[in-house]
Amino acid sequence: MSNDPSQQGISLKTQELYAIVFAARYLDLFVHFMSLYNTIMKLVFLASSFSIVWYMRQHKIVRRTYDKEHDTFRHQFILLPCLVLALLINEKFTFREVMWAFSIYLEAVAILPQLVLLQRTRNIDNLAGHYVFFLGAYRALYILNWIYRYFTEPHFVHWISWIAGIVQTLLYADFFYYYITSWKNNVKLELPA
Helix, strand or coil: CCCCHHHCCCCHHHHHHHHHHHHHHHHHHHCCCCCHHHHHHHHHHHHHHHHHHHHHHHCCCHHHHCCCCCCCCCCHHHHHHHHHHHHHCCCCCCHHHHHHHHHHHHHHHCCHHHHHHHHHHCCCCHHHHHHHHHHHHHHHHHHHHHHHHHHHCCCCCCHHHHHHHHHHHHHHHHHHHHHHHHHHHCCCCCCCC
16 A cells, blocks of 8 residues: 555545435426536545545545545445435425435435544554545534525424434544644654543
8 A cells, every 4th residue: 555645544434425416306307407516516426435535436546545444334334324314304395305305314424424534543644634624624614604595584494404414513523622632742643542
């Protein structure tokens, strides 16, 4: 395995879950045109997510540096509970709405394989640490956006998004603590065993 830290520490399992999240969420591409910008951005998210998975699985250089030994979280066991939850709790029982709810629930827990990988290796390079921090910051900022929209847009209440977003942010809380502590003390990021 290569000692190039820029290729290590990223969970393929998390990348696969995010690809499924975007595939389930953007099914509306086939039936509803919102805007050119919206369509392009959704296609970019899909293409980049599936490209990352392909590179980690198939690219001859990248796949050699993937840490398969530590990335052993059984992510397939996350899919079924998220789907069942989406079938039970959704805004409207249609295929697209169930898939949207599924994508929201799955996104909330998609980071788990990445967090487990980082905790198992304990040797977290800068790229992996920053990557996870900014994924979590993205969700935390999304919650601020929902709060703003709640007060400025009539009838903006998506409880599924709110609860899933809070759950996801809480999953990051422990990582945030260690990330900020290491940054403040100017030391290498390490997670407890």
